[in-house]
Amino acid sequence: MSEEKLRKAEERGRMQALMDLVDVVDDCDRAMELIYSADQRRTIAEGIEQMRKRLLRRFESAGLRSYGKVGEEFDPHRHEAIGAEPGYGPDNSIIKVHQRGWTDGRGKVVRPALVTVCRGTPEGPPPVRPQADGARPYICPYGSPGCSGDCPSCQMAFGAKESSS
Numbered sequence: 772m773s774e775e776k777l778r779k780a781e782e783r784g785r786m787q788a789l790m791d792l793v794d795v796v797d798d799c800d801r802a803m804e805l806i807y808s809a810d811q812r813r814t815i816a817e818g819i820e821q822m823r824k825r826l827l828r829r830f831e832s833a834g835l836r837s838y839g840k841v842g843e844e845f846d847p848h849r850h851e852a853i854g855a856e857p858g859y860g861p862d863n864s865i866i867k868v869h870q871r872g873w874t875d876g877r878g879k880v881v882r883p884a885l886v887t888v889c890r891g892t893p894e895g896p897p898p899v900r901p902q903a904d905g906a907r908p909y910i911c912p913y914g915s916p917g918c919s920g921d922c923p924s925c926q927m928a929f930g931a932k933e934s935s936s
Contacts, residue, residue: 782875785833789835790835793835797870799822803816803823803922804922806819820921834876835873835875835876837871838873839868840868841865841866842864843864844861844863844864845863845886845888849884851886855887855888857890857891858890858893859893862888863888864888865887865888866887866888867886869886870882870884870885872884
């Protein structure tokens, strides 16, 4: 076997091993959505979040990168639309990320992001990241009770929440 073929085979094997772990991150995201609805389970949620961050750092160090954010323009080469509905933003923009997409170290898509795209605008004001001001509790625009801006849907839509520590 030539050295080039061997390198390519190793790369495929490494990517497959990493892709097997991608479902673990998806499971963590789903579990956190549920756990954040119960404040007494906050410690568990924080532990799962730390595990998720460690996995993501390992993926990144191996060349596996995630993508897919609310507001991005839909790209059929990188995203798979599983629905379209009225939303705020331009038509063909992403309004919900169901599963993040993943690329290898060269930027090649190894799993497309599963998304819902915007088609038209609903009536009413657009959702904004609510602020907890003491008088009003944070209300997750994605319906995660107990979320304080740190559930996976809020993180994908608005970016990581500023840490107060």
